[in-house]
Amino acid sequence: MPELTGDLDTILAWADEVRTLGIRANADNPADAQLSRDFGAEGIGLCRTEHMFLGDRKQIIQTFILNEDQEVREEAVAKLFEAQKGDFYGMFKAMDGLPVIVRLLDPPLHEFLESPRALDVEIAKLEATGGDAAVIAEKRALMEKIDSFAEQNPMLGLRGCRLGIVYPILPVMQVRAIATAMAELKKEGLDPKPEIMIPLVSTVNELAKLRAVAEQTIAEVEEAEGVKLEIPIGTMIELPRAAVTADEIGTKADFFSFGTNDLTQTTFGFSRDDVESEFVPQYLAEKILPYNPFATVDPGVAKLVKMGVELGHVGNPDITCGVCGEHGGDPDSVKIFHSIGLDYVSCSPYRVPLARLAAAQAALKDTGKDK
Ligand code: PEP
Numbered sequence: 001m002p003e004l005t006g007d008l009d010t011i012l013a014w015a016d017e018v019r020t021l022g023i024r025a026n027a028d029n030p031a032d033a034q035l036s037r038d039f040g041a042e043g044i045g046l047c048r049t050e051h052m053f054l055g056d057r058k059q060i061i062q063t064f065i066l067n068e069d070q071e072v073r074e075e076a077v078a079k080l081f082e083a084q085k086g087d088f089y090g091m092f093k094a095m096d097g098l099p100v101i102v103r104l105l106d107p108p109l110h111e112f113l114e115s116p117r118a119l120d121v122e123i124a125k126l127e128a129t130g131g132d133a134a135v136i137a138e139k140r141a142l143m144e145k146i147d148s149f150a151e152q153n154p155m156l157g158l159r160g161c162r163l164g165i166v167y168p169i170l171p172v173m174q175v176r177a178i179a180t181a182m183a184e185l186k187k188e189g190l191d192p193k194p195e196i197m198i199p200l201v202s203t204v205n206e207l208a209k210l211r212a213v214a215e216q217t218i219a220e221v222e223e224a225e226g227v228k229l230e231i232p233i234g235t236m237i238e239l240p241r242a243a244v245t246a247d248e249i250g251t252k253a254d255f256f257s258f259g260t261n262d263l264t265q266t267t268f269g270f271s272r273d274d275v276e277s278e279f280v281p282q283y284l285a286e287k288i289l290p291y292n293p294f295a296t297v298d299p300g301v302a303k304l305v306k307m308g309v310e311l312g313h314v315g316n317p318d319i320t321c322g323v324c325g326e327h328g329g330d331p332d333s334v335k336i337f338h339s340i341g342l343d344y345v346s347c348s349p350y351r352v353p354l355a356r357l358a359a360a361q362a363a364l365k366d367t368g369k370d371k
Pocket residue numbers: 046048106238258259260261262263324325326
């Protein structure tokens with residue numbers, strides 16, 4: 001366990017007295033949740049549940065997606081439910097009494113599926129070495145099936161809330177796991193505070209649809225467990241359309257979390273995954289871009305965040321607004337988010353102390369006591 005000792009501890013305690021911006025962390029397992037708490041995080045602002053779907057679980061999701069047989073699908077989902085319930089139980093316990101925002105599955109579909117190219121190479125090798133014809137035929141059928149899910153632009157395709165709308169059994173499974181873990185901890189006398197976040201929303205109808213699914217599922221768990229469960233439901237604001245229609249989206253959201261990674265990507269139309277390799281280095285060298293907008297929030301993106309916060313309050317005057325993109329741990333961006341009037345930023349656990357200091361500096365600047 002890391003220890004913040006001596007002078008740093010004292011300075012961070014002063015920082016906490018003056019800052020008005022809340023500081024949360026992005027974590028998706030109990031150990032990181034505990035680490036975040038030790039560094040002073042006041043909650044988990046983003047639990048990326050797709051990070052819980054590695055190894056065997058990825059295989060289970062692939063079985064679910066590729067198999068249309070209802071029984072096979074239900075069996076796969078039952079396995080995932082048990083695994084997820086355990087994950088959430090550990091995280092909520094580590095963060096007892098503090099909010100934990102769990103984001104429903106977000107990644108593009110192909111990330112759950114084996115690579116058709118790798119399968120193709122495997123088939124070629126088997127053919128060259130006189131492999132079993134039945135195995136080759138099976139692998140070829142798998143490759144063709146996976147290929148039928150290929151998209152030209154997966155980051156703009158079947159991901160985020162779209163995945164939950166196409167496969168509602170997945171959000172039902174995740175919400176059941178969240179609510180059941182919460183009910184179990186409440187029965188043990190603890191105070192779990194999960195919140196459910198819907199990713200990549202661009203219209204209020206997407207949020208309304210998945211909110212209804214979540215509410216119904218929570219009500220079923222309440223009935224089955226005999227425990228009252230209050231679970232706020234909110235959304236990521238990470239697409240320009242979501243920011244400019246935040247007044248509509250706010251009517252169905254208890255909270256907004258601005259995903260400035262995707263919001264930067266979609267506002268500029270720059271791929272966040274190719275920033276080092278494409279034209280961006282030249283743009284930076286020629287000062288066409290004054291700095292890397294994926295590291296420090298760009299003024300245009302910040303304007304969208306501000307608009308989203310203001311409009312969100314029109315839709316829901318009590319809405320809570322935070323940021324959970326990488327910018328949440330960047331001191332210059334933290335100061336901008338403070339000035340916009342966000343409630344909190346959420347960043348990697350190791351950046352929590354830095355964010356606490358940056359938030360305090362921003363608050364002191366307001367009072368003129370930063371000199
Ligand atoms: C974001 O887009 O800013 C975000 C936090 O989500 P992710 O990075 O997981 O897409």
